Amino acid sequence: MPTMTPIPQNYKNNVDWIFGAYTDAGVTFPNGFQKDAIQNAVGARKTDKWKNWSCDISFVENEHGRFVVVEDCGTVGLTGKNTPSEEINEMMAQGKTLPSTERLSRFTSMFNSGGNTTGGGLFGAGKSVYSVASSTYTYYFDSLREDGKYVANINKCGQVMSVALEEDAAKKYIFESTGLQAKKTNGTRVIIEEPKEELVTSIQSGEIIPLIQESWWLIIQRFDETSCISVNGVPVTVPQGIKDGTRTFELQAPEAYATDYKVKHFGLYLFENGDNIWEGVSYYRKGMKIGEIDLKDIPSKIEGKFWGYIEVDKLWEDALSDIEDKVHFGVSKGQKRTTTYQYLKNYCNDKIRANLVEWGFIKDKENEDKKLRDELKQIAEDIQDLFDKLGFEDLGKGPQKADFDVRWQDIVYPVENTEKVTTGDEIAFSVRIKSSYAADKRFEYSLNVVNPKTGDVISQIKKEKITVKSNTVVKKDFVFKVSKENSEQNSENRIVLVVKVIGSGKEKKKELPFFYDIDKPDNSKSCVNLVLHACEFPRQNSRRVNFGEMLRNVCYRIDNKRNHELKYRLNISIHNASDVTCPKIVDIASFTGTVKPFEEEITPCVDEIIFEKTVYEQHLNSGVLELRARLIANEDDEEYEKGDKITFYHFKLFLNSDEKNGKNDAFDVISIDNPENYKRSWFTPGTGRTIYLNIGHTAYLNVQDFPDIQHEYLREQMLKQYVLLYLAEGKYDMFGEQGSDFAELEPQEAADRVIEKIERVYSQSLK
Numbered sequence: 001m002p003t004m005t006p007i008p009q010n011y012k013n014n015v016d017w018i019f020g021a022y023t024d025a026g027v028t029f030p031n032g033f034q035k036d037a038i039q040n041a042v043g044a045r046k047t048d049k050w051k052n053w054s055c056d057i058s059f060v061e062n063e064h065g066r067f068v069v070v071e072d073c074g075t076v077g078l079t080g081k082n083t084p085s086e087e088i089n090e091m092m093a094q095g096k097t098l099p100s101t102e103r104l105s106r107f108t109s110m111f112n113s114g115g116n117t118t119g120g121g122l123f124g125a126g127k128s129v130y131s132v133a134s135s136t137y138t139y140y141f142d143s144l145r146e147d148g149k150y151v152a153n154i155n156k157c158g159q160v161m162s163v164a165l166e167e168d169a170a171k172k173y174i175f176e177s178t179g180l181q182a183k184k185t186n187g188t189r190v191i192i193e194e195p196k197e198e199l200v201t202s203i204q205s206g207e208i209i210p211l212i213q214e215s216w217w218l219i220i221q222r223f224d225e226t227s228c229i230s231v232n233g234v235p236v237t238v239p240q241g242i243k244d245g246t247r248t249f250e251l252q253a254p255e256a257y258a259t260d261y262k263v264k265h266f267g268l269y270l271f272e273n274g275d276n277i278w279e280g281v282s283y284y285r286k287g288m289k290i291g292e293i294d295l296k297d298i299p300s301k302i303e304g305k306f307w308g309y310i311e312v313d314k315l316w317e318d319a320l321s322d323i324e325d326k327v328h329f330g331v332s333k334g335q336k337r338t339t340t341y342q343y344l345k346n347y348c349n350d351k352i353r354a355n356l357v358e359w360g361f362i363k364d365k366e367n368e369d370k371k372l373r374d375e376l377k378q379i380a381e382d383i384q385d386l387f388d389k390l391g392f393e394d395l396g397k398g399p400q401k402a403d404f405d406v407r408w409q410d411i412v413y414p415v416e417n418t419e420k421v422t423t424g425d426e427i428a429f430s431v432r433i434k435s436s437y438a439a440d441k442r443f444e445y446s447l448n449v450v451n452p453k454t455g456d457v458i459s460q461i462k463k464e465k466i467t468v469k470s471n472t473v474v475k476k477d478f479v480f481k482v483s484k485e486n487s488e489q490n491s492e493n494r495i496v497l498v499v500k501v502i503g504s505g506k507e508k509k510k511e512l513p514f515f516y517d518i519d520k521p522d523n524s525k526s527c528v529n530l531v532l533h534a535c536e537f538p539r540q541n542s543r544r545v546n547f548g549e550m551l552r553n554v555c556y557r558i559d560n561k562r563n564h565e566l567k568y569r570l571n572i573s574i575h576n577a578s579d580v581t582c583p584k585i586v587d588i589a590s591f592t593g594t595v596k597p598f599e600e601e602i603t604p605c606v607d608e609i610i611f612e613k614t615v616y617e618q619h620l621n622s623g624v625l626e627l628r629a630r631l632i633a634n635e636d637d638e639e640y641e642k643g644d645k646i647t648f649y650h651f652k653l654f655l656n657s658d659e660k661n662g663k664n665d666a667f668d669v670i671s672i673d674n675p676e677n678y679k680r681s682w683f684t685p686g687t688g689r690t691i692y693l694n695i696g697h698t699a700y701l702n703v704q705d706f707p708d709i710q711h712e713y714l715r716e717q718m719l720k721q722y723v724l725l726y727l728a729e730g731k732y733d734m735f736g737e738q739g740s741d742f743a744e745l746e747p748q749e750a751a752d753r754v755i756e757k758i759e760r761v762y763s764q765s766l767k
Helices: 011-025 029-043 085-093 103-108 128-132 167-178 197-205 208-220 314-322 339-358 366-389 707-728 747-765
Strands: 054-062 065-073 138-144 150-156 187-193 228-231 247-250 255-258 261-270 280-285 288-292 306-312 404-412 426-435 441-450 457-468 473-481 491-501 507-516 527-536 550-561 566-576 584-595 600-602 606-610 623-633 645-655 668-672 681-684 690-694
Touching: 011 029, 011 128, 029 054, 029 065, 029 128, 029 187, 029 197, 029 208, 029 288, 054 197, 065 197, 085 103, 103 150, 128 138, 138 167, 150 167, 167 187, 197 208, 208 228, 208 288, 247 339, 255 339, 261 314, 261 339, 280 314, 280 339, 306 314, 306 339, 314 339, 366 668, 366 707, 366 747, 404 491, 404 507, 426 441, 426 457, 426 491, 426 507, 441 473, 457 473, 527 623, 527 645, 550 566, 550 584, 550 623, 566 645, 584 600, 584 606, 681 707, 690 707, 707 747
Parallel strands: 054 228, 280 306, 668 690
Antiparallel strands: 054 065, 065 187, 138 150, 138 187, 247 261, 255 261, 261 306, 280 288, 404 426, 426 473, 441 457, 441 491, 491 507, 527 550, 550 600, 550 606, 566 584, 566 623, 623 645, 681 690
């Protein structure tokens, strides 16, 4: 066979497509350059963490010429073997892919990238942007690797030295070619020869800074003092006041839009005076701005006067990356019809419309909407009063001191940060039972290994009756040794603790998962809950506060139901809930702390919250307030990034006014116009407990023109979901009969009990 040679290429033409791609995307070259250059540095991180990471874009002029320098620090550098370029070309000609660890070979070769797991640049301009930024298509690159080796090379219009220079030879070459000393910190530096004038001008004038801010502000706000993106050595900061709109909305906790589509963050900021520096609503992937969402039905009065952003979960991000254009500035041609983008667009338009209606900028059906909201509120109050009269246990959101408290403590899995176990492994834990009863009480507790899919008990660890004296704590230590006899192999198992008060229907349940010879699936339940633990009002059984009065000893309970330590920040504030936008009146406190895996913590107390007249009368003289607590990640962990909103807790107060008639704190009710959803109604349990009524469903549309029938329809749907909330939150007493335990019923019998309860309560509601 004759000797083969690579197909000749015109290197300039191969990289000049970037100019055209930026032009097609409607962006300037400096804007495209900063995004791709910083993205290369973001993707060079070894993990998703930001600590000790930085990227600097600077302009240098000396006796050797003019250079634009892009330098990252705190990355692994150009690791891997110093493979001759001829061998790399031969591998590529054979269709082979260089491993992701061979960073030096990847950087040296053209069009050989990928394996980027820590940044958004899964494809695209990549390092070719450095060539096109040079008038001579030339850039030098050097790297101090994490293994201590220093390497350097040059790409001159597609030609590179066969083997990268190392150590002293590399240092000498870089200095003699550019006048720059060798790189001193771990990472990579690119030195662009004779950079294009528009790029130089943008760096020298600072015009590149706002471009960086808009692309990367989400990441910049998460940096600590060891991290930064800088221009000419000066850190770029998030612009002041970008969220200080006259009307604002931020998603308080992640929410699902459809199956496998979850939104992590959404913010909308309206500046009625036009002071906003950004416009439109953009979507971000891995912290990098990609493109703007196509919006519809924006009133001309506010057009150009708002901005917003959306971040979605990893699964949705991965799907978006598949339809992204080559320079990360939007969606590829023809791809906007995909479900992936349509869901993104529809979610943003739905959220914007809902807020514009709430803020009074969209008047369509305003009276009907208000009337429906008022009707739903009244129905909710009536139903909750009915449940009170029927003697059902309260699901209210208010603070209640528990008669007894049950917790896991001192949990130790065989391997840190994983619940995976194998035969012979031991799981250590303690059970803590605290009684707040005025008298000594008898408790029965059981520890069982349970199959979470079927609810079947696989084995019993312990069951006994104990006495806990008034206002004391009992702690029991256990070590569970995993075996095929007491656990189900190749499956998820759970250690389930059930504590019952003997002679009472009250019980509490806690669960510890472990995965026997399987990896933990991504969809396993993992969450953090926040509730108001204590709050003393000026008068008993009333949430009224007058000017000059105060709340005392306000604290919250954080329940970390994950196998990861949670470092949190809790921000507490009071808002004017009499205004539909619920604007903030005053910040109360901010706490930081740590909650161990599968444990709970009571936060420090706010000793006093005083309702000073001079502060509050500027906003309202009487009406409804909300005490709001927001739980935020204070450090990166396996699930959250620093600054992520984890969950929230809102609690209504009444300023200079009595509580409204009717019990109305057990759940919120929201109407949703979603004709594509086959459900007439549904709910979300726990924190933020909400009942949703689908006013786009055909069943509702058939009755909406008949007010009496519509009212009964809404009441029946809301009542059904309220009963099901009890089921979802483990309040089984209402479904049981004398001498039987609902949790132990066969599926058919349990279903019959639930249906019977719904019908019985509905019948009683008509009397």
